[in-house]
Amino acid sequence: xxxISRSYTSSLVRLCNRAICGTGQPVPRFYHQSPFRKFxxxxxxxxxxxxSISGVSRSHAWDRLDARHWMLIYRDANASRAYALVAVxxxxxxxxxxxxxxxxxxxxxxxxxxxxQKLCKDAAEMPFDRSLxxxxxxxxxxxxxxxxWRMFVSGTLLLNGxxxxxxxxxxxxxxxxxxxxxxxxxxxxxxxxxxxS
Numbered sequence: 001x002x003x004i005s006r007s008y009t010s011s012l013v014r015l016c017n018r019a020i021c022g023t024g025q026p027v028p029r030f031y032h033q034s035p036f037r038k039f040x041x042x043x044x045x046x047x048x049x050x051x052s053i054s055g056v057s058r059s060h061a062w063d064r065l066d067a068r069h070w071m072l073i074y075r076d077a078n079a080s081r082a083y084a085l086v087a088v089x090x091x092x093x094x095x096x097x098x099x100x101x102x103x104x105x106x107x108x109x110x111x112x113x114x115x116x117q118k119l120c121k122d123a124a125e126m127p128f129d130r131s132l133x134x135x136x137x138x139x140x141x142x143x144x145x146x147x148x149w150r151m152f153v154s155g156t157l158l159l160n161g162x163x164x165x166x167x168x169x170x171x172x173x174x175x176x177x178x179x180x181x182x183x184x185x186x187x188x189x190x191x192x193x194x195x196x197s
Contacts, residue, residue: 050075127160128180134158135181157181 041058051072059075060067103116112120136156150156155163171177175188 050077129160130180130182132160133181135183136163 041054055075055077056072057067059072060070100113100116100119103112104120107116109117109120134157136154136158137150142150151165155165157164157166168174168177171180173188175184178184179187
């Protein structure tokens with residue numbers, strides 16, 4: 001085994017700290033955490049923790065600035081989070097769209113991936129007949145978790161056997177919505193008079 005002198009190891013630690021933080025000071029706690037823990041702290045930090053000791057030291061560590069010479073006077077955590085999300089999600093989404101577009105343009109309809117086939121099928125025009133519409137629940141009575149479930153998984157409306165998401169505010173008026181979603185059998189007045197003449 002090799003024996004390494006204590007002065008050499010301490011200078012090596014200072015060198016590593018300088019490379020990470022830009023100073024010879026000890027590495028902040030933020031750098032010793034797992035990536036998942038860093039992610040959780042970054043996205044769950046509240047506004048009251050904006051200028052906390054850990055938040056400020058994390059900002060100094062991230063920007064590689066010496067806390068003795070730099071004072072943090074403005075910290076918009078929400079803008080930083082939004083930037084981080086866009087910086088990760090936008091390139092990922094662009095790569096996914098490019099792959100799907102290549103699959104769509106270079107393959108016959110039967111040879112495309114099942115996801116692209118489903119997108120093409122969903123993009124086709126769907127007739128909206130009140131005899132085909134079944135409301136899957138009243139979105140006004142849903143809690144936050146249930147509305148997210150309806151939005152991304154189960155849908156809000158069953159239309160000809162297919163689950164779709166609709167927005168009640170997109171109907172011309174509430175009486176049209178009630179009629180088209182089979183909540184009433186009374187046609188709206190304008191609709192009724194138009195079809196009688």
